[in-house]
Amino acid sequence: MSYFDSSYIAKFYLDEPESEAVRRSAESLGQVRCAVIGQIEVAAVFHRKFREGAFDAGAFREVMAQFDDDCGQGLWTWLPLTTALAAKTTPAADQSGMSFMKPLSPNYTSGFARTRLFAAPIVDMLLAYDRRSP
Numbered sequence: 001m002s003y004f005d006s007s008y009i010a011k012f013y014l015d016e017p018e019s020e021a022v023r024r025s026a027e028s029l030g031q032v033r034c035a036v037i038g039q040i041e042v043a044a045v046f047h048r049k050f051r052e053g054a055f056d057a058g059a060f061r062e063v064m065a066q067f068d069d070d071c072g073q074g075l076w077t078w079l080p081l082t083t084a085l086a087a088k089t090t091p092a093a094d095q096s097g098m099s100f101m102k103p104l105s106p107n108y109t110s111g112f113a114r115t116r117l118f119a120a121p122i123v124d125m126l127l128a129y130d131r132r133s134p
Helices: 006-013 019-029 037-051 057-073 083-096 120-132
Strands: 032-035 076-079
Touching: 006 019, 006 032, 006 037, 006 057, 032 037, 037 057, 037 076, 057 076
Parallel strands: 032 076
Antiparallel strands: none
16 A cells, blocks of 8 residues: 655646656556545645746646546545544554654655655554545
């Protein structure tokens, strides 16, 4: 199973450093999972790019349409995030001593090769929940 942070999903659509590696990885995996909040975060990235002038209105509509189509085709699998699951992650994070950081931050030095990009215990919980779902 694979999991991408929303920043990697956004990078799939943008022309940025490592975007090609993200695209190759996503396409080779065939199905990538992300917490459902990622769907909103990706759309917010595109809107920010539009606001900042990186996209004109037509490009914004085009990237949003492509993202919606890819969601519909199942490229991205959105894992449910419930209050109960969120409540379970807080103690897990506290006990594991893990640190949270955006995977593309300057402090992220492990490289792109990983598909489990952050907070492994939380990702494990999401994936375990996904395996129970029909």
